[in-house]
Amino acid sequence: MDERLAVVVSKIDELPEIFRQYQQNSPNETIAFTGNAKNKSSSELIIDEEEGKQFIDNLIQKRKLNKIGMFWVSGIEIDWQLLYDTPPKRIALPTYPFEKKRYWIQKDQTRPASKSVQAFPIDEPPQLLYLETKWIEKPIEPGKNPIDNQILVFCNHSDRFDKMRSNVVTVHSGENFEQLSETKYCICPDNASDYPKLIENLDHIPEFIIHLWSDHPFEPDNKIVRNDISKSLISLFYLTQALLNKKRSNNIRIIYAYPSNQPLYEAISGFARTLSQENSDIQLKTVGFKNPYEMTAHILSECFVNDGLEIQYDDKIRQVKQLQPFEPSSISELSLKENGVYLITGGSGKLGQTIAKYIAEKVQSTIVLCGRKNP
Incomplete structure (x- = not known):
């Protein structure tokens, strides 16, 4: 200075x-x-x-x-x-001159003092609203809306789409990135670098993407499970990551179709909800079918419907998962077991520790706190 x-x-x-x-x-x-x-x-x-x-x-x-x-x-x-024996703390002063003008809003003495307003009347306490998820029937007419633009379809059996649409680009799962023809590509599902290559090779980023790599029921085999995760969650993550890193002007809808009642695939709905919260221009919708490849027309129709992120078809009856209010029949205190063992995931967080404290105060038990960081 x-x-x-x-x-x-x-x-x-x-x-x-x-x-x-x-x-x-x-x-x-x-x-x-x-x-x-x-x-x-x-x-x-x-x-x-x-x-x-x-x-x-x-x-x-x-x-x-x-x-x-x-x-x-x-x-x-x-x-x-x-x-000084002990160095004092330096204080930073403003570098501008102090202005003596007062800018506080003056109280209007001519107006009567306002009465205090209560958030809730004393005789009307706030009410609890209970919500639960329910499958609500919401039919649509298959094939009503034609798709004129290019569609990107991740599937290993593209015959049905090829017969229905001429503007389909299909992506097969394989070992390496490869362009098989003008409308066919092959990528490795768990190779993050293959997805930007795919996007770059397309004429333009399609408005609709259909993901059909989850094409078989769950099998309790570690190798198969790892392969299924690569073709579902990991693939969708890398795909959305590549789309977010690419400059684009259009919104994108991704339809993830899978065999219904399969926990491994249904967990994708959590990723879909998070994606919609963080990036409103990319919508990921999960749709469960008994056999997705027999419901091609319904899958195409889902591209145009925006009434929910979790859809399932039960014998061709379309249902949407939604929150619905309900009245509980009774509310009882949490039942805790004496000398029980309780595992609390996220136990290093404030909520986990609060729950652990509650259990410890109620019963003699063993409590295991599991978290990603030290409490």
């Missing part, structure tokens, strides 16, 4: 009066010093030499504060640490 002000006081209560005098351009020049660090005289340049530094150190040892202040405002650097 070039412009400098040094004030020497014996106690902090003296500062307001000195600042007031300084503001009125009438400072006490015996205790308030001003200067510019750039305007060094020849005598001050001598102070910068070794002998001069010893002279300054001597002033500091003898606590000649007035002279120290005079030298500092003229541009001499002072080691302030030498003045």
